[in-house]
Amino acid sequence: MTQNDPRILELRRMREQSRIGGGADRIKKQHAKGKLTARERLERLLDHGTFNELEPFITHQGDEMGLATEKYLGEGVITGYGQIDGRTVYVYAQDFTVYGGTLSEMQSHKICRVMDLALRNGVPIIGLIDSGGARIQEGVRSLGGYAEIFRRNAQMSGVIPQISVMLGPCAGGAAYSPALTDLIIMVEKHSYMFLTGPQVIKAVTGEQIDTESLGGADVHMSVSGTAHLSTLTEQEALDLCRRYLGYLPSNNVENPPYYKPSDDPLRMDEGLNSIIPIDPSLPYSMHDVIERIVDTGSFLEIQPTFARNAVVGLARIGGHSVSIVAQEPTVMAGVIDIDAADKITRHVRMCDCFNIPLVTFVDSPGFLPGINQEHGGIIRHGAKVLYAYSEATVPKVSIITRKAYGGAYVVMSSKYLGTDVNYAWPSAEIAVLGAEGAVNILFKEEIDSSPEPAVMRAKLAEDYRQKFNNPYHAASAGYVDDVIEPRETRAKIIAALAALRDKYAPAPPRKHGNMPV
Amino acid sequence: MKLIVKVENQSFEVEVGDIHARPIIATIAGEAFEVWPEDVQLVRSTVQVGQVASLPTVAASVPRPATAHSAPKSSTPTASTVGAKSVLAPLPGVIVAVNAKPGDAVESGQELCIIEAMKMKNVIRANRSGTIEAVHITVNQHVKHHDVLLEFTD
Numbered sequence: 001m002t003q004n005d006p007r008i009l010e011l012r013r014m015r016e017q018s019r020i021g022g023g024a025d026r027i028k029k030q031h032a033k034g035k036l037t038a039r040e041r042l043e044r045l046l047d048h049g050t051f052n053e054l055e056p057f058i059t060h061q062g063d064e065m066g067l068a069t070e071k072y073l074g075e076g077v078i079t080g081y082g083q084i085d086g087r088t089v090y091v092y093a094q095d096f097t098v099y100g101g102t103l104s105e106m107q108s109h110k111i112c113r114v115m116d117l118a119l120r121n122g123v124p125i126i127g128l129i130d131s132g133g134a135r136i137q138e139g140v141r142s143l144g145g146y147a148e149i150f151r152r153n154a155q156m157s158g159v160i161p162q163i164s165v166m167l168g169p170c171a172g173g174a175a176y177s178p179a180l181t182d183l184i185i186m187v188e189k190h191s192y193m194f195l196t197g198p199q200v201i202k203a204v205t206g207e208q209i210d211t212e213s214l215g216g217a218d219v220h221m222s223v224s225g226t227a228h229l230s231t232l233t234e235q236e237a238l239d240l241c242r243r244y245l246g247y248l249p250s251n252n253v254e255n256p257p258y259y260k261p262s263d264d265p266l267r268m269d270e271g272l273n274s275i276i277p278i279d280p281s282l283p284y285s286m287h288d289v290i291e292r293i294v295d296t297g298s299f300l301e302i303q304p305t306f307a308r309n310a311v312v313g314l315a316r317i318g319g320h321s322v323s324i325v326a327q328e329p330t331v332m333a334g335v336i337d338i339d340a341a342d343k344i345t346r347h348v349r350m351c352d353c354f355n356i357p358l359v360t361f362v363d364s365p366g367f368l369p370g371i372n373q374e375h376g377g378i379i380r381h382g383a384k385v386l387y388a389y390s391e392a393t394v395p396k397v398s399i400i401t402r403k404a405y406g407g408a409y410v411v412m413s414s415k416y417l418g419t420d421v422n423y424a425w426p427s428a429e430i431a432v433l434g435a436e437g438a439v440n441i442l443f444k445e446e447i448d449s450s451p452e453p454a455v456m457r458a459k460l461a462e463d464y465r466q467k468f469n470n471p472y473h474a475a476s477a478g479y480v481d482d483v484i485e486p487r488e489t490r491a492k493i494i495a496a497l498a499a500l501r502d503k504y505a506p507a508p509p510r511k512h513g514n515m516p517v
Numbered sequence: 518m519k520l521i522v523k524v525e526n527q528s529f530e531v532e533v534g535d536i537h538a539r540p541i542i543a544t545i546a547g548e549a550f551e552v553w554p555e556d557v558q559l560v561r562s563t564v565q566v567g568q569v570a571s572l573p574t575v576a577a578s579v580p581r582p583a584t585a586h587s588a589p590k591s592s593t594p595t596a597s598t599v600g601a602k603s604v605l606a607p608l609p610g611v612i613v614a615v616n617a618k619p620g621d622a623v624e625s626g627q628e629l630c631i632i633e634a635m636k637m638k639n640v641i642r643a644n645r646s647g648t649i650e651a652v653h654i655t656v657n658q659h660v661k662h663h664d665v666l667l668e669f670t671d
Binding site: 281283332334365368369403434 | 609637638640661662
């Protein structure tokens with residue numbers, strides 16, 4: 001066979017045609033917007049040279065509204081498999097140069113194909129989303145295509161990691177599929193998510209808003225809580241996707257990967273012993289506490305700007321992946337409100353799906369009081385935190401750093417929700433409510449009948465503080481397993497997780513639970 | 518994130534930590550500086566895309582080694598939305614200190630008042646620089662969630 005075999009040449013021609021998607025002009029336009037093409041994105045996401053494409057010759061099958069005259073090989077999405085840090089992943093990348101990346105029946109077919117393969121092989125699926133939504137010309141066939149994807153998203157949830165990287169205007173259905181996945185990464189000023197766009201909103205409600213203010217990265221990171229991470233550039237978003245996967249196993253029966261730590265497991269941080277102010281009403285940074293305890297530089301905070309009173313993220317400790325949940329005293333005193341409850345619940349359940357142990361740092365002064373919180377359903381939202389911690393079967397370790405009051409103590413990984421090892425720092429205060437509030441209820445008569453009520457109240461409050469503003473009352477009753485020096489925390493967590501590595505805690509068989517939402 | 522910043526022909530190598538943290542920690546020649554950027558106003562109905570102050574510009578304009586708490590001046594004209602002009606109570610509680618009065622020029626990150634709530638003294642800081650027009654609170658006053666505490670002139 002010579003090099004000029006026409007059959008080989010035809011294949012090469014077809015491949016080239018498929019490779020350029022919507023053509024050189026549209027690629028130029030994509031670049032002019034400061035964006036990469038779908039193929040460039042895949043090259044940058046995956047280990048070099050590992051991408052293998054599937055179904056590059058698929059085209060749409062319809063002929064409605066001029067579709068028949070404009071066919072593009074690949075149908076606006078590039079699908080296949082490759083590797084990230086040597087581990088297999090399946091991927092799809094929507095190609096904005098072909099019909100604006102809009103979803104057609106055959107595009108859906110291609111996406112579902114790689115989703116099915118990812119599930120069958122127990123490896124992550126990553127979607128690089130850049131799509132204007134449904135392909136209007138195809139009508140209900142396009143909508144059906146979305147439904148096929150949504151159903152798979154739901155069925156694969158908790159079986160394989162699903163990641164969505166948002167790289168363009170993602171309207172309608174293009175926003176819904178990511179919402180069903182485990183992680184949404186957005187690029188600031190490049191990606192948008194909304195169900196109804198600015199024009200529709202203007203027509204219906206008269207409200208005027210631009211795309212960035214309606215569904216940009218800032219909004220979804222800080223206000224709606226829809227996105228989990230955001231970056232300034234596409235490259236950083238793809239890098240972050242790779243980094244995130246490094247904390248996760250490939251599926252729900254594997255354990256997360258272990259990386260030999262460069263950080264000493266027995267490292268003691270003397271600074272931790274003085275990090276909690278003597279005055280219990282002064283704040284300290286829980287972020288600082290976390291950074292000092294986990295393997296240096298390993299903390300990846302998720303949703304860093306949404307409900308900042310709660311902190312969630314992934315980290316490594318002694319080389320093993322852990323899930324971090326904490327409260328931040330510098331933001332709203334670290335109270336639990338509706339948004340914080342949602343944020344914590346989602347993270348706890350994600351980590352439980354993928355066998356990532358939970359490490360919870362508790363500084364829980366209470367639930368946010370207020371009519372809007374109660375009417376907004378803080379009961380059912382707060383109940384989710386209880387549900388998630390109780391349901392989670394991964395190893396669970398908690399450290400009470402300071403406040404642990406009332407119901408807000410109970411929900412935050414307290415011992416009898418099933419937390420395996422419960423530590424408290426000497427600064428811990430574990431009580432039903434604060435000293436002043438408690439004595440006003442318990443000693444109302446004594447205070448009222450006292451000749452000097454204020455003095456009496458202060459004395460009783462001081463007695464109460466002596467009794468409860470330390471961890472030893474709880475420790476004597478068996479509600480904390482040990483009181484440790486803050487500097488020992490790292491070594492204690494590593495030892496506890498090692499002792500829990502083979503934890504077996506089967507849940508009773510059932511179809512699924514009925515978590516409040 | 519590493520940035521090279523030029524100030525009057527002198528180059529500084531600036532290591533910027535988590536840009537979502539407040540303060541942002543910027544390290545210059547081993548010395549750490551706290552930076553309080555003016556937060557981007559999120560919900561605005563009239564501002565066009567392109568006018569929005571972006572985090573990268575804020576972070577990049579950060580280093581001024583002379584002063585800690587250096588607040589970058591944003592050129593963004595803030596629309597007259599509630600968040601821009603008013604400082605709201607992030608949680609309900611009792612005012613225990615008021616550290617600003619009408620006419621004061623405050624820097625972003627400066628302490629404005631303290632709300633005692635949830636057994637904590639919560640320091641409320643300016644999220645922008647400006648001049649205080651009105652102070653709606655006094656010590657020992659109870660405030661509700663999202664009550665207006667102070668207002669800027671613009």
